[in-house]
Amino acid sequence: MELPISLLLVFTLLLSPLTALAGVSDPRALGLARSSFPSVHAQQLIRALNLFPDSDANIIDGGDSSPVAAGKRIVEKLFTLPNVVGESGVSVEDLGHHAGYFKIEHSHAARMFYLFFESRTNKKDPVVIWLTGGPGCSSELAVFYENGPFSIANNLSLVWNEYGWDKASNLLYVDQPIGTGFSYSSDRRDIRHSEDGVSNDLYDFLQAFFAEHPELAKNDFYITGESYAGHYIPAFAARVHQGNKAKEGIHINLKGFAIGNGLTDPAIQYKAYTDYALDNGVISKTDYDRINKVLPVCEMAIKLCGTDGTVSCMASYFVCNTIFSSILARAGDVNYYDIRKKCEGSLCYDFSNMEKFLKQKFVKQALGVGDIDFVSCSPTVYQAMLVDWMRNLEVGIPTLLEDGIQLLVYAGEYDLICNWLGNSRWVHAMEWSGQNKFVNSPEVPFVVDDSEAGVLKNYGPLSFLKVHDAGHMVPMDQPKAALAMLKMWTQGSLSEATAEPENLVAQM
Numbered sequence: 069m070e071l072p073i074s075l076l077l078v079f080t081l082l083l084s085p086l087t088a089l090a091g092v093s094d095p096r097a098l099g100l101a102r103s104s105f106p107s108v109h110a111q112q113l114i115r116a117l118n119l120f121p122d123s124d125a126n127i128i129d130g131g132d133s134s135p136v137a138a139g140k141r142i143v144e145k146l147f148t149l150p151n152v153v154g155e156s157g158v159s160v161e162d163l164g165h166h167a168g169y170f171k172i173e174h175s176h177a178a179r180m181f182y183l184f185f186e187s188r189t190n191k192k193d194p195v196v197i198w199l200t201g202g203p204g205c206s207s208e209l210a211v212f213y214e215n216g217p218f219s220i221a222n223n224l225s226l227v228w229n230e231y232g233w234d235k236a237s238n239l240l241y242v243d244q245p246i247g248t249g250f251s252y253s254s255d256r257r258d259i260r261h262s263e264d265g266v267s268n269d270l271y272d273f274l275q276a277f278f279a280e281h282p283e284l285a286k287n288d289f290y291i292t293g294e295s296y297a298g299h300y301i302p303a304f305a306a307r308v309h310q311g312n313k314a315k316e317g318i319h320i321n322l323k324g325f326a327i328g329n330g331l332t333d334p335a336i337q338y339k340a341y342t343d344y345a346l347d348n349g350v351i352s353k354t355d356y357d358r359i360n361k362v363l364p365v366c367e368m369a370i371k372l373c374g375t376d377g378t379v380s381c382m383a384s385y386f387v388c389n390t391i392f393s394s395i396l397a398r399a400g401d402v403n404y405y406d407i408r409k410k411c412e413g414s415l416c417y418d419f420s421n422m423e424k425f426l427k428q429k430f431v432k433q434a435l436g437v438g439d440i441d442f443v444s445c446s447p448t449v450y451q452a453m454l455v456d457w458m459r460n461l462e463v464g465i466p467t468l469l470e471d472g473i474q475l476l477v478y479a480g481e482y483d484l485i486c487n488w489l490g491n492s493r494w495v496h497a498m499e500w501s502g503q504n505k506f507v508n509s510p511e512v513p514f515v516v517d518d519s520e521a522g523v524l525k526n527y528g529p530l531s532f533l534k535v536h537d538a539g540h541m542v543p544m545d546q547p548k549a550a551l552a553m554l555k556m557w558t559q560g561s562l563s564e565a566t567a568e569p570e571n572l573v574a575q576m
C-alpha cells in the first residue's frame with residue numbers, strides 16, 4: 069500500500085521548515101528514502117517475525133459470513149484443543165478455556181475476538197489482560213510464544229507452558245485494534261487511529277466481559293502488555309479509572325498496569341536510541357555523532373505533534389524514525405528485538421507456526437471463528453495508527469499513581485527498539501509526588517531461584533525492572549522470571565523486595 073501523493077506533499081511541506089531549522093539542506097539527509105515509508109516499516113516488522121498474513125486487515129465484505137449472530141453483545145464458548153503435550157497441573161474438567169466475540173457498541177460493525185484462560189491455580193487470582201503491540205499484531209503471539217498456557221511444537225501440537233501467566237491469574241488476550249488477529253468488521257470506518265478509539269473499545273469490552281463473568285468483577289484487575297502497548301496500556305488504564313470515577317457501568321477493580329519494553333514517551337525514548345546503540349557497540353562514535361544531528365529536528369517535530377496532533381504527528385514519525393533506520397543501516401542484520409542475535413533464518417524470530425496452527429480447520433472450529441482469516445500482524449492497522457505513534461502517553465500516568473494505582477515498567481536488557489535505557493529515563497523523569505523518592509531509591513537485585521534475574525527499583529506505586537538475558541519479549545526469553553515478576557507484583561511483594569533486599573527470593 070502506497071501513500072497518496074497529496075499526503076506526501078504535505079509531509080514535504082511540513083518538513084521543509086524543520087529541515088531549514090536544523091541546517092540540513094538535503095532532505096535525503098533525513099533519510100526520506102523509500103525505506104522510511106510506513107508501508108515498508110510494516111512489512112519489515114512482519115518479516116522480522118517470519119509472518120505472512122493472507123490479508124492486510126480483517127475488513128470483510130457483506131458481514132453475513134460473520135460467525136457472530138446479530139443482536140448478542142458477547143458470544144463466548146468453552147473450548148479444548150486436543151492432544152496437548154505435557155502437564156497442565158489441573159484436570160481437563162477444571163480447565164476453563166474460553167474463546168469469544170464481543171460486539172463493540174461504539175462501532176459500526178466491529179467484533180473483537182478474545183481468549184480467556186481461567187487460572188490453573190485459583191479462580192480468585194487477579195484478572196490480567198495482555199495486549200500485544202505492533203501496532204496491529206495479534207495477542208495470540210503472546211499466547212503461543214510468551215506467557216500463554218501452551219506453546220506450539222514444530223509438529224504443531226501444543227505443549228503446556230510451565231510458566232504460563234494463567235498459573236497466577238485469570239488471563240485475557242484480545243485481538244485489537246479492530247482488523248487484527250481474528251477481530252473483524254464489515255465497515256472500514258472501524259479502523260482505529262488513536263488511543264481514544266483503542267481505549268474506548270477495550271473499556272466496552274471489559275464491561276461486557278465482566279457482565280458475562282460477574283463472579284470475576286470483584287477480583288483485582290491488572291493491565292499488561294508489550295511494545296506498542298506502551299501506548300495502549302496507559303490510555304486504557306486512564307479510561308478504566310475515569311469510568312470508575314464517573315460510576316459508568318460495572319466498577320472495575322483496577323490495581324495496576326505493567327508495560328514491558330514499551331513505547332510510551334517518544335521524545336525521551338528516541339533520544340535514547342543512539343546512546344543505547346553506542347553503549348552496546350551497535351554503532352561507532354562517528355555514527356553516533358552523525359545520527360544525533362537529526363535529534364533536534366526530531367524533538368521539534370515531536371513538540372509540534374504535541375499530545376493530539378495529526379499531520380504533524382505523521383511528519384514527526386518520518387523524521388524521528390530516520391534515527392532508528394540509520395542505526396539499523398550501520399548495524400547490519402542485527403535483530404533489533406535482541407541485539408545478541410542476527411536477523412537471518414532461524415536466528416531471527418520465526419513465529420510462522422502460529423499462522424499454520426491457527427489456519428487449521430479443527431482449531432478454527434474449536435475457537436468459533438468461522439471463516440475469518442487470522443491476520444497475525446495487520447499493515448493496515450499499523451499504518452492507521454501512525455498518527456498516534458509520536459504521542460506522549462506518559463502524561464496521563466501521574467494521576468493514576470497519585471490515586472494509588474501501581475505501575476510496573478520492565479524491560480529486557482538486549483532489546484534495541486524499546487530499550488531499557490529510554491524506558492528508565494522516562495520513568496525517572498516523570499513528575500509526580502514520589503518522583504524524588506523514586507529517583508533516590510536503591511537499585512536492588514531481583515532474585516529468582518537464588519540467581520539474579522534483573523535489577524529492580526521501587527518507590528510507592530512505581531517499579532522499574534531491568535531484566536537480564538532478555539530481549540524485547542521478556543516472557544519468551546525468561547519465562548520463569550517473568551512469571552515470578554507477575555506474581556510478586558500482583559501480590560504486592562515486589563515493593564517489599566526493595567525495602568528488604570534479603571527477602572527477595574521469589575516463591576515459585
Ligand SMILES: *[C@@H]1O[C@H](CO)[C@@H](O)[C@H](O)[C@H]1NC(C)=O
Pocket residue numbers: 153221222223224225227
Ligand atoms: C510433537 O512434538 C512434541 C514436542 O516435541 C512431542 O512431545 C510429541 O510427541 C510430538 N507429537 C507427534 C504426534 O509426533
